[in-house]
Amino acid sequence: MIEPREYRKRRETLLRQLDGAVGLVFSGEHPLPRIGKWQADENFVYLTGITRERGAAILFDPQNDNPRRRISLFLKPLDTEAERWDGYRERISESLRQKTGFESIYRTNHLPAMVTVALRRSKRAACLLPFSVYPSEPSADLKIFQQVAQRVPGVRIEDQTQLLTTMRAVKSPAELRLIEQAARITVSAYQQVIRHIRPGVNESQIQLALETVYRQQGGDVAYGTIVGSGINGTVLHYVDNDRPLEDGDLVVIDSAASFGGYASDITRTFPVSGRFTSEQRELYEIVLKAQSQAIKASRPGARFWEIDSAARSVIEKAGLSDAFIHSIGHPLGLNVHDVVPDHPLKPGMVITIEPGIYLPERKVGIRIEDDLVITRNGHRNITQAVPKTVQDIESSMR
Ligand code: GLY
Ligand code: MN
Ligand code: MN
Numbered sequence: 001m002i003e004p005r006e007y008r009k010r011r012e013t014l015l016r017q018l019d020g021a022v023g024l025v026f027s028g029e030h031p032l033p034r035i036g037k038w039q040a041d042e043n044f045v046y047l048t049g050i051t052r053e054r055g056a057a058i059l060f061d062p063q064n065d066n067p068r069r070r071i072s073l074f075l076k077p078l079d080t081e082a083e084r085w086d087g088y089r090e091r092i093s094e095s096l097r098q099k100t101g102f103e104s105i106y107r108t109n110h111l112p113a114m115v116t117v118a119l120r121r122s123k124r125a126a127c128l129l130p131f132s133v134y135p136s137e138p139s140a141d142l143k144i145f146q147q148v149a150q151r152v153p154g155v156r157i158e159d160q161t162q163l164l165t166t167m168r169a170v171k172s173p174a175e176l177r178l179i180e181q182a183a184r185i186t187v188s189a190y191q192q193v194i195r196h197i198r199p200g201v202n203e204s205q206i207q208l209a210l211e212t213v214y215r216q217q218g219g220d221v222a223y224g225t226i227v228g229s230g231i232n233g234t235v236l237h238y239v240d241n242d243r244p245l246e247d248g249d250l251v252v253i254d255s256a257a258s259f260g261g262y263a264s265d266i267t268r269t270f271p272v273s274g275r276f277t278s279e280q281r282e283l284y285e286i287v288l289k290a291q292s293q294a295i296k297a298s299r300p301g302a303r304f305w306e307i308d309s310a311a312r313s314v315i316e317k318a319g320l321s322d323a324f325i326h327s328i329g330h331p332l333g334l335n336v337h338d339v340v341p342d343h344p345l346k347p348g349m350v351i352t353i354e355p356g357i358y359l360p361e362r363k364v365g366i367r368i369e370d371d372l373v374i375t376r377n378g379h380r381n382i383t384q385a386v387p388k389t390v391q392d393i394e395s396s397m398r
Contacts, residue, residue: 001174001260002049002172002174002175002178002260003174004049004099004100004101005101006172006174007047007048007049007100007101008101010046010047010167011047011048011058011060011071011101012071013167014047014060014128014163014164014167015060015062015070015071017160017163018060018062018126018160018163019062020062020063020122020124021062021122021124021125021126021158021160022059022060022061022062022115022118022119022122022124022125022126023059023060023125023126023128023141023160024057024058024059024060024115024128024129024140024141024144024145025043025044025047025057025058025060025128025129025141025164026041026044026055026056026057026129026140026141027040027041027044027045027050027053027054027055027056027057028040028041028044028054028055028140029054029055029140030054032054032086038052038054038086039051040052040053040054040056041129042168042333042334042335042338042339043128043129043164043168044056044058045261045334046164046167046168046334047164048073048100048102049100050100051261052087053075053076053089054076055076055108056073056074056075056076056108057073057074057108057111058071058072058073058074059071059072059074059111059114059115059118060126061114061118061121061122062122063118063121063122064118064121068103068104069104071102071104072102072104072105072106072114073100073102073104073105073106074105074106074107074108074110074111075089075092075105075106075107075108076107076108077107077108077109078091092105092106092107115144115148116148116151116152119145119148119149119152119155120152123154123155123156124155124156124158125141125145125148125149125155125156125157125158126158126160126163127139127141127142127145127157127158127159127160127161128141128160128161128163128164129141129142129161129164130161130165131159131161142157145157162341162342164339165339165340165341165342166341166343168333168334168338168339169331169333169338169339169340169341169343169346169349170346170347170348170349171333171348171349171350171373172348175262175333176348176350176373178259178260178261178262179259179262179263179264179332179333179350179371179373179382180373180382181219181259181260182219182222182256182257182258182259182260182262182263182264183256183264183266183371183382183383184382185213185214185217185218185219185257185259185264186214186219186255186256186257186264186266186383186386187266187383187385187386188213188217189209189210189213189214189217189255189257190210190253190266190268190386191385191386191387191396192209192213193206193209193210193213194270194386194387194393194396194397195396195397196209197245197251197270197272197274197397198245198272198273198274199244199245199246199247199272199273200244200245201244201245202242202243202244202245203227203228203229203232203240203241203242203243203244203245203251204227204241204242206227206241206245206251206253207225207227207241207255210225210253210255211225211255213257214256214257217257218259219257219258219259220257220258220259221255221257221258222256222257222258222263222264222265222336223256223263223265223336224237224239225241225253225254225255226238226239226241226252226253226254226255226267227241227251227252227253227255228241228251228252228365229243229245229246229249229250229251229252229272230243230246230249230250230251230363231360231363231365232252232365233249233250233251233252233269233358233363233364233365233366234358234359234360234363234364234365235365236325236326236358238252245272246272247272247273248272248273248277249271249272249363250269250270250271250272250276250280250364250365250366251269251270251271251272252267252268252269252356252365252366252367253267253268253269253270254266254267254367254369256336261334262333262334263332263333263334263335263336263338264332264371264382264383265332265336265352265354265369265371266369266370266371266383266386267354267356267367267368267369268368268369268386268387268388268393269284269287269365269366269367269368270393270397271393271394271397274394274397274398275394276390276393276394279362280364280366281390283320283357283359283364283366284366284390285390286314286315286318286320286357287315287355287356287357287366287367287368288368288388288389288390289314290310290311290312290314290315290324290355291311291353291354291355291368291370293310293311293313293314294307294308294310294311294328294329294353294355295353295370295372295379295381296310297310298345298351298353298372298374298378298379299345299374299377299378299379300344300345300346300347300374300375300376300378301344301345302344302345303344303345304327304328304329304340304345304351307328307329307353308327308328311324311328311353311355312324312328312355315355315357320357320359323357323358323359324355324356324357325356325358326354326356328353328354328355329351329352329353329354329369330351330352331349331350331351332350332351332352332371333350338350345374346374347374347375347376348373348374349373349374350371350372350373350374351371351372351374352369352370352371352372353369353370353372354367354368354369354370355367355368356368368388369383370382370383370384370388371383
């Protein structure tokens with residue numbers, strides 16, 4: 001649980017860092033799914049804790065002479081017809097101001113005029129949202145700033161996309177508690193489900209068993225579960241999960257819970273029969289060694305490419321460099337693939353370490369993935385309790 005005052009503190013920190021420039025953050029306009037949850041963009045969630053207000057915005061107007069109007073929330077007008085379908089929304093009231101910690105809340109029809117006034121005053125527009133890559137549409141804040149700049153002479157547009165990224169990259173104690181709870185739930189699910197792995201069980205049953213535990217323990221499914229046996233384990237984004245496990249195959253399981261909106265991300269590779277063949281074991285040990293070298297390299301000051309090289313050199317030495325076709329890992333947080341800051345690792349960052357080798361001609365895919373919290377002295381592996389050595393895997397499958 002993240003307290004309203006923590007969200008408020010994040011907004012105030014960002015306001016200070018804007019150093020007088022105007023900023024805009026949107027919840028997103030992507031359409032509601034016909035059935036299912038709509039989810040606001042993570043930067044908006046990070047600053048508000050609000051996950052359900054489509055088309056909402058935060059305006060940072062640091063030079064407003066009314067201190068209460070330096071950070072304002074804009075919500076779409078109520079639509080009683082739509083709400084019968086999609087859920088009831090709150091009116092703007094004292095209780096909403098209390099709950100959100102925003103002193104100024106308006107409807108979005110006031111946003112264009114207020115952005116224009118803010119920019120006439122400040123003349124500096126700071127892009128906070130990640131830039132898109134052409135030919136996709138420009139990012140939402142840049143698009144608006146360009147329109148205002150055509151109407152207000154002298155407005156300068158700045159790249160401040162690292163501000164939110166840098167803030168989000170280092171997790172607060174409350175965020176770390178949520179990620180660690182997500183990891184605990186996932187660990188316990190793997191520990192239970194490892195016993196169901198045997199020939200004849202369908203990949204879908206493994207998926208269902210894991211995801212049931214996530215939900216029973218108050219979590220959610222963090223991303224599309226991958227249960228790939230045999231050649232399916234060599235498909236990085238395998239989605240079918242519909243094949244019976246066969247004796248002699250390896251099965252790659254990449255699945256995890258989220259908790260309170262924060263993701264964990266675990267992969268393990270198990271022998272369906274409960275025992276690795278000698279060929280499988282030899283390959284598995286290479287990936288495990290690559291992972292342990294990368295984990296050892298994970299500490300404050302390290303760069304992702306250094307951690308990647310630590311793993312890659314083990315796999316290269318084994319003559320398998322072409323089989324390690326992805327990068328070593330990624331930051332973890334509100335997104336499974338969370339924001340990537342342009343600075344080296346710092347205490348409070350959370351990353352995954354997930355080397356793999358994929359040999360379709362031998363029907364063998366192997367990936368091992370753990371989640372590390374970077375600490376002052378190195379790291380803490382928060383998912384290591386899922387069996388990982390050949391010996392631990394074989395004895396827990398017995
Ligand atoms: N589960 C997605 C990933 O490992 O990056
Ligand atoms: Mn994963
Ligand atoms: Mn991952």
